[in-house]
Amino acid sequence: MPTDAKLLLLDRDVVEPALQAEQVMAAVREAFILHSRRAGRIFPVVREKLHTGGVFGIKSGDIASRNLLGFKAAGFWPANRGAGGEPHQATIALFDPSTGRPLCIMDGNAITTARTGAAGGLGLQQLARQDSTRICVFGTGVQARVQLQYALKLLPQRCTVQYVNVSGATDPAFEAAFHDRCAIGVAKDRNDAVADSDIVITATPGGGALFEAAAVQPGTHLTCVGADTDGKRELPDAVLQRARIFVDDEVQARSIGECQWAPSLPCTEIGDLLAGTVSFERAATDITVFDMTGLALQDLTVAEFLYRHAQTEHLGTSVAWPW
Template sequence: MATDATALFLTSDEIADLADPADYVDPVREGYRERGEGAPAEPRTTLFNDDPTGMLTGYLAILPETGAMGGYTYAAGFGGRDAHFSLPIFDAESGDPLALLDGASMNPLKTGAAGAVGVDALARRDATDLAVIGSGTQARGQVRAAATVRDFDRIEVYSPTQDHRQSFAAEMNENLDATVAAVASSAAAVEGADVIITATNASEPVFDGDVIEPGAHVTAMGQYHSERRELDTTTIERATYVPDLRARVTRDAGSFIHAMDEGVVDEDDVHAELGEVVAGKESGRTSPEEVTVFDSGGTAIETVAAGKMLYDRAREAGVGEEIEFSPASEAMDGR
C-alpha cells in the first residue's frame, strides 16, 4: 500500500531568510540551460474575471536535472484587492511532493534572477552604465540581481514620481557599489546606457528606441499582455530579440505583437529562447554594436529552479513545517 508523502510548507518570511538576491542567479541560469536542452515548460495562462475584477494565473515547468517540477499560481484582485502566490514543488523523478511555498517574497528575487541571466547572456562584458525605468519592488529585484553579473559604475533610475525614484536611488546607493542617481526623464536614463531595464506597469512605450546606444542590451519585464508594451516598435526592429519562451511571443509579448502589427518584424525575427542561448544552442551577442532585447514575461523555469534551491536550503537549515499528501491510489480508492 502506498504511504503518505511528506512535504515541506515554507512561509513567505521563512523564504525571505533563506537566500540573498545573488543566490538565485545560478539556479535560475541552470534552469534555463535545461530548458535550452529540451526541458518542458509552458507559458503562463491567465484567466480574467470582471465581477469581481481579478485574474488567476498559472504556469508549469519540469527541470529534470534540477530534480524538480512545479507550477506557480497566483490570484490578484477579486474581492480582497490583493495578490497571493503559491508554488508546489514535486520531485522530478518520483513525482512525490517536496514542498509548498508561499511564493510572494521570492517573486521579485526569482524574476530578478531571470533578468540577470538575460543580461549575462546578452549584454556586453564591459557594460558599466545601467538605466532602469521603474522604481518598485520588481525594479529593485532586477537591479540587485543584474549587479551580480556586471560591474556597473553608474545606475540611473527614472520613474514618473520624483519621490519614488529618489527613494530608490538612496536605497540602492546603500546596497550597491555603483553610484545610483535619480534622473528627470527616461531619455536621460537611457542615453549612454549599456544596459536598460524596464520594470513598469506602463501600457505604452517608456522610452524612444532611437535613443538606445549601439551595443546596448534591454531587458523588458514589466508587461505580459498582448495590448500593452514597454518597448516601442523602433526598439524591437533594431534588436536581436530573445524571449524567455518562444510560445508566449504571439500570446502576451505586447511589444513584439505591436511590432508585428506594424509590419516591421514577424515570427522569424524571434532569434532564440533565452535557454537556447544559455545552453549554447544559439548565439547570443555577435558584435559590440548589436542591440539585444530579452523579453521576460515570467515562466515557471525560474520559479521552479528558485523553489528547489529554497527547499534544499530549508531542509539543511531545519526550517518549515512538514505536511502530508495522500497518494491518489489511496485517497481515491472509494473510501
Template sequence: MADIICLSTDDIKNLLTFDMVMEAVKHAYTANSSKEGLTFPIVREKLSENAVFGVKSGYLPAKDTLGLKAAGFWTNNRIMNEEAHQATIVLIDPNTGKPTAFLDGNYITTIRTGAAGAVAADLFASKQARKLAVIGTGIQGMIQTEGLLFVRPGITEVRCLGHSGKSLPNYIDRFKDKVNLQVCSTVEETILDADIIVTSTPATSSFVFTEYVKPGCHINAMGADTKGKSELDKSVLQLAEIFVDDEHQSRTIGELQGLEDCQVTEIGNVLLGKHTGRQLETSVTVFDSTGIALQDITTATLAIQMAKEQGVGTVLHW
C-alpha cells in the same frame, strides 16, 4: 500519508543567495530550450477591474519535479498597505500526484526575475558598462538593479524613473550610497547614453524609442507578461538582436506580440552554446523576459533542498 514542507518568505530569504538562484534560472532556461523540461500553457484571467489571476506550471523529469505557481495582481491590496502581487508555489510528486511542498511565491518570483535579468545582462551587456538606466522603481526595479550591480560591479551611475513615484523613496534609500544615483523626470533623460536599460513597468503602450538608445546598449525588458503589455517600440525590436526566455511566450504575451517578422533566440540556446549571443559590439541587444514556470520550479526545488539540509520550515502531515 505524506509530509508537505511549507516555507515562508523569511525562510526562503534565509535559504537562498542571489548567485544560487542565478544557477537555478540558468538550468531552467537550458531545460526549456532543450525540451528536457516542459512548460505548460499559461492560465491568465481577469477577475475584475482590479484583479488578475494566473497559473504557470511545468515539469522537470530529470529532477523528478512537477509544480505550479498560482499568482496574480490585486490592485486594491495597496489600499490596505499590502502587496498587490500575490503568488503561491506548490510542488507535486510526479509519480503519485501528491503535494510535497507549499511555498511563498512572492519572494521567489522577485528573486528569480532579478536573477533572470542578471543572467541576461551578464551574457549580452558590455563588460565595460558604466551607466545603468532603470524605468520602474518598484520591487522588480530594485531587484533588477541589485542584479545588474552584482554582475556588472563597474557600474558607477544609475539613472531612474519611477512609474508612479510611490516606490521612488525606497529605491533612493537602497542605492544612494552605492552609486551616483540620478532621479529623472522623462524617459529620454533616463535612458540617453545608457549602457544598460532596464524596464520593469506594467505599461500597455511603448515608451522606449530607437532615437533614445545608443549603439551597443543592452535592454532588459521585464514588464510585458500579458496580452496588451508593451514597453519597447517596434522600431527598437526591429533594430535589435533579440533574446527571449521562451519564444512562444514572447510572441503571445511578451514584447513580440504582433511582430512575426522579428527573429529571436532563446537564451537557453546561448547558455547551451548553440548560439553565440551578441553578434556585434555596436548591436543593440534586447532580452524579453516573460517569466517561465521552470524558473519558479527550479528555484522552489532549490529552496526545499536547502530547507531539508538545514531543518528549516514547517512540516504538514497530509
C-alpha cells in the same frame, strides 16, 4: 493508502533568507539550459484578467530526470497597494509526479522576485557591453530594485543610475537602497535618460510605451520585465525592429511578451546561448533586447533547492496530509 503522509509549508520567513544570489542564478541558469535541451517541459500558460481588476496566472511544468513537477499560481492585483500590500502575489506547489501527492507549498513572492532578477542578470552578462556604466531604470518597485541589484553586482565598473517613476519626483527610499553602490538620481527627462544609457531596465506594470524609439542609441541593452500578459508593453514601436532579440521562451514571448507586438521578427532563446548551441558576438553598435516572460522551469528549479534545503535544515511547518 498511507495515512501518515506530510505536507511541508514554507512561508516567507523561511523562503527569503535562503534565496542567496549565487544559488538562485545557478538554478535559473540550469532552468534555461534544461529548456534549451527540451529536458524540462513547460505547460501552456494561464493568464486571465479578473472582474476584481487583478490578473491571475498559472505557470506549470515538469523535469522528468529530476522527478520534479509543480506549478506557480500568481498574478498582479494593483488595488493591493492601497491596502499597504504587495500587488504581485504568488504561491508555488511541488508534487510527487508518481502519485500526484502534494509535497510542498511555499510562498512564491520572493522566489518570483529573485528568479526574475537572476534571469535579468544572466541576460545582462550574455548580452550587454561589459564596459557599460550608465543605467536607466523604469520603475522603483520590487522588480526594479532586484534588476538593479543584479546589474550593479555583475557589472565590473561603478555605475551611474537614472530612474524614472510615475510622479517624476525623487524617491528617497529607492535612492537610499543603492547610494553606496552607485551614483543615483531621478531622471529629468525619460528620453534623455534612455539616450544617455548603456543599459535600460523596464520594470513597470506594462501599461504602454515608456519612451520614444529614437531615444535608444546603438550599443544599448534593454532588459524588459513588464510585458507578461496579452496587451501589455513597455517598448515603443520600431525598437524591436532595430534589435537582436533574445527571449526566455519563443512561444510565450510572441503571445504575452514584447514580441507580441512584432511576432514575425526572429528571436533567440537565452537558453540556447547558455547551452552553447548558438553563439552571439556583440558588435559595439548592436542593440539587444531580452524579453522576459518567466518560465515555469525557473520556479521549479529554485523551489526544488529551497525544498531540499528546508528538509535538510528542518525548516517550515509539516502538516498531516493523508491520502
